[in-house]
Amino acid sequence: MTDTLLDIATALVEGAIKAGASDCDVVAVNGVSSSLEARNGKLESTERSEGISVGLRVFVGQSPNMSQAMVTASRFTEQDKKDLVERVVAMAKIAPQDPFAGLASPDQLATDFPDLNICDDAFPSTQELLDTAIAVEAAGLGVKGVEQSGGGSASARRNEIVLVASNGFSGQYARTGYSVSTSMVAGQGTNMARDYDYSSAVHLADLQDAATIGKSAGNRTVARLNPQKVESQKCPVVFDWRVAGSLISHLSSAVNGSSISRGTSFLKDLMGEGVFANGINIVDDARMLKGLASKPFDGEGIATQARHVIKDGKLASWMLDCRSARQLGLQSTGHASRGTSSPPSPSASNLYLQAGSQSRDELIGDIKQGLLVTELIGMGVNGITGDYSRGASGFWIENGEIAYPVSEITIASNLRDMFASLVPANDLHFHGATNAPSCRIEEMTLAGK
DSSP, X not given: OOHHHHHHHHHHHHHXXXXXXXXXXXXXXXXXXXXXXXXXXEEEEEXXXXXXEEEEEEEEEETTEEEEEEEEEOOOXXXXXXXXXXXXXXXXXXXXXXXXXXXXXXXXXXXXXXXXXXXXXXXXXXXXXXXXXXXXXXXXXXXXXXXXXXXXXXXXXXXXXXXXXXXXXXEEEEEEEEEEEEEEEEEETTEEEEEEEEEEESSGGGSOOHHHHHHHHHHHHHXXXXXXXXXXXXXXXXXXXXXXXXXXXHHHHHTBHHHHHHTOOTTTTOTTSBOXXXXXXXXXXXXXXXXXXXXXXXXXXXXXOEEEEEETTEEOOOBOOHHHHHHHTOOOOSOEEOOSSSOOEEOOSSEEEOOOSBOHHHHHTTOSEXXXXXXXXXXXXXXXXXXXXXXXXXXXXXXXXXXXXXXXXXXXXXHHHHHHHOEEBSOOOOXXXXXXXXXXXXXXXXXXX
8 A cells, every 4th residue: 555645635634624624534546447358359448547536525514513515636736635625625615514414433433454355466467358358258159059249358456445534534455356257149130149157356366267257158148049938927936146136235225324314215114123034144244355345444434344134034234324324313334335426325345145055956946837037127126115026037947947948027026025035045156245145036926928
């Protein structure tokens, strides 16, 4: 971590206080990223970005009569910094008052900064990224039945993050991320299918092999050829692990402090109540080693931790930043997330549904007629009522076995009912920031032909 980033943040905090701010904080990011895409074995596009970005947030007045403003900057001469603090303080003085605004109190601040193993020294060259993108595409094209590719891509990024605040907090960490992906097309004319696969990791060595990803994408694509339509009906639905995380994302939105404080969540009155079946646990762990969203402190300097959102089926915690916590008369849960261009807001980190005891095949085994969902389309979820309706495709289940691909289906229910009957399989994969094993929902309404 360079001293320059910390020096910039510290100088801006000191300058803002001298310019008339009651309190202030600065998040500074020094980032470099490189990504490229290959198609038909040749480089198609490449992008690289690097530089420092800083977000300065200031408060004027005293709670509950406090107002705030925020500005973003990428130039840091002495005159630039002077102009920046004067401008943002002037903005804050005319901004509307917010009775819930303010920094975290000193006793809330993180004091330990564990090594979460979220930064790798490796940074592939452009040629190495290109070789990976070509390899993942070639592996997909090598699968029998694949006609063409949608391209192969590879990327690498490194960010250094500093947070400094007038309440005495000063912290910093670095994180890296790498990815490889490809999509394939099979069939011709009106009988065409497309699918994909990808891998993301904090450490380059943990990234799945490009050949494995490409072959998986090709096999998934070919398996979707010649889809059939099914009759409208009610039946069990199994969400493949690649899409089951979306169910947990809907839960994340429903327990977000901003939604709870506004009263716009279908779970707003259910703290401590059973939402899932007994034995179901959903955990948000910002201190997971090598976690794709791990961090030692949140966007307001509060220590992160592993926290049950659902414990033994019962709703156990909201996700709160300082502002939403004050609105609810509670304490922040360390879920504040922010960039350099926006103030903090609550957000999950490494959120996952703990694995069950059955395999996916066992979840399917007693289904006489049902649906295995492998792709979801659209975002038809009402966060206030929990009503759920989304386009889907996947595979039809008959007598406990996968029978044939299906498409052009809409699945519908209510998230309360879906959560209550959800049964997780044992195939949990940590392939993103929000993860779940394959999940069975006992009954949903299918709209087909």
